Amino acid sequence: LYRAGRYSEALARFAAAIQVDPDELTAAVGAAKTKIALEKPRDASAMLGRLREVHPRATLVHYWYGRAEEALGNRDEAEKAYRAAIAGDGSGTEVVQAYVALATLMNQQGRTEEAQKTLATAKERLSDLPEIYRALGQLALAQGRYEQALADFGDALQRNPEDLSSRFYLGVALRHSRKLDQAAEAFDRVSKVDRDYPGLAIERGLLYEASGRTEEALKAYEGALAKAPDDPDLMLRVGCGRVAAGHAEQAAELLRKVLSQRPNSAETNHCLGRALLAEGSNLALALRTLKRAVDLDPNRAEYFLYVGWAANEAGRVVEAESALKQALALDQGLADAYWQRGVLRYRQGAVKDAVKDLTRALELNPGRYEVHAALADCYYDLGREGEALAHWRLAIQAQPQNATWRYRLGRLLQQNQRSAEARAELEKALALADEAEQPPTWMWEAHRLLAQAIGTQPAAAKHWQAFLRLSPAGNVYREEAKRELVKLGQPWDGL
DSSP: OTTTTOHHHHHHHHHHHHHHOTTOHHHHHHHHHHHHHTTOHHHHHHHHHHHHHHOTTOHHHHHHHHHHHHHTTOHHHHHHHHHHHHTSSOOTHHHHHHHHHHHHHHHHTTOHHHHHHHHHHHHHHTTTOHHHHHHHHHHHHHTTOHHHHHHHHHHHHHHOTTOHHHHHHHHHHHHHTTOHHHHHHHHHHHHHHOTTOTTHHHHHHHHHHHTTOHHHHHHHHHHHHHTSTTOHHHHHHHHHHHHHHTOHHHHHHHHHHHHHHOTTOHHHHHHHHHHHHHHOSOHHHHHHHHHHHHHHOTTOHHHHHHHHHHHHHTTOHHHHHHHHHHHHHHOTTOHHHHHHHHHHHHHTTOHHHHHHHHHHHHHHOTTOTHHHHHHHHHHHHTTOHHHHHHHHHHHHHHOTTOHHHHHHHHHHHHHTTOHHHHHHHHHHHHHHHHHSSSOOTTHHHHHHHHHHHHOSSGGGHHHHHHHHHHSOTTOTTHHHHHHHHHHTTOOOOOO
């Protein structure tokens, strides 16, 4: 039940086990780690603190005590606990978890070199265990280093081809790398062994989303929820999964149900705030909901990141700056915080500082392709148009269906008199825009640029006409459009 994310039910079972045998260590640790998942780290810390006195050499106890203390913001105490776990009597996965937790904590504090040494020590000490490579892969995956993650999961599977967890995470890394057919194969192999493997249904949904198979994605999410339709923990997991997949409206509906049962859940407020942010219709409510998550749990860097992100979108500069500063104070390896701070600095006119932050974001997470779009804007403003073009191409390579990015690239190409390339991008941008529920505001400008790129050919006429239909009445290019239509033998008869 714990592995499936059904934490309330899991806690009840662990508690029942403890009643039967109060000395059963794994049951006691299970109850404590479930309390961390249920956002009760203080209770978990107290429980694990007592267990440490009775089991001073138990790696598992020290590790989860560290996790509880980290959730409470007590990083020095967490580091001591992780070191005690490494020195304890545990083996295999337990020790690997402690090494990775310690390295992650160091990385968050900007102690990158120490973190790398810690992982190197772990690898040297535990080189024969598939668990160490799986853990390294999970760390690389979280940091957006997908090629490294693929290599690490491959090493884990080489040592143990039956390792289902490594196979699952290999599929996740393949999905992020947009190797969708290989990802599907990896998930199929997991499903043959365990159809109900935790997270598999949600990952399949994300894979279907990436493949453009929306209906199948929705079925996967519903399948995940069908196992326990009234379980708030599972509803929360599915809701957060829907947010990640871009189904903001359906996510918000589900997360509101969870919030009605758990109004003081930081994670629920956070995921709901993200859904509202993605919807974009009520930024004030999104920001308020995200700030509520921070109030409930002020020790999560990601929570501050999204407050900064929402404040950025709402143009609330002071709030954005403060939240992003706090996010980076909690985790100096948080790539998205550098990205959002870069966006903020660009809007403030500090373009060179923005480039530094955005470059750092890419170093930490090469898979965050939106950073390329932000860098393209920066380099354009700095007069480095060649680099701007290169970054637009990288952004579009990752998100070929992004109409706005194709328009921006087409505009830059046309400004550089590369008409043939501009025409291709602008035609794709407009084709994608025609499929959107809400027409983008730049459509009239895209038609004008496309008409210019086509030149004095009959195909340009319809784009000049579309420009005249859509553009503001006082636009300075309207007279040019009318002249061009006369040249093409199709004079404008509108207003």
